[in-house]
Amino acid sequence: MLQLVPSAAEPSVCSAKGCRRPGLHAVVWRNPKLHTPERRKVWLACDDHQGSLSDFVAKRGFLIEVIPVDRLTDADG
Numbered sequence: 381m382l383q384l385v386p387s388a389a390e391p392s393v394c395s396a397k398g399c400r401r402p403g404l405h406a407v408v409w410r411n412p413k414l415h416t417p418e419r420r421k422v423w424l425a426c427d428d429h430q431g432s433l434s435d436f437v438a439k440r441g442f443l444i445e446v447i448p449v450d451r452l453t454d455a456d457g
């Protein structure tokens with residue numbers, strides 16, 4: 381079984397509740413009522429949850445973009 385070493389800088393597990401699969405996609409979002417314009421909140425999503433997590437924030441008007449996790453920068457979090 382593949383052992384992934386956890387890293388505080390790069391959490392690697394899907395953000396969906398109860399899901400322990402690797403987060404391959406980064407759903408980048410912001411709630412304009414809570415966050416300043418520079419702020420970028422990130423949810424990681426596996427292939428199965430990328431659609432549901434991005435839909436969830438998109439319906440609320442919070443979605444900024446969905447990118448591969450290797451394109452995240454230090455400004456994201």
Ligand SMILES: [Zn+2]
Pocket residue numbers: 394395396399400401425426427428429
């Ligand atoms: Zn998942």
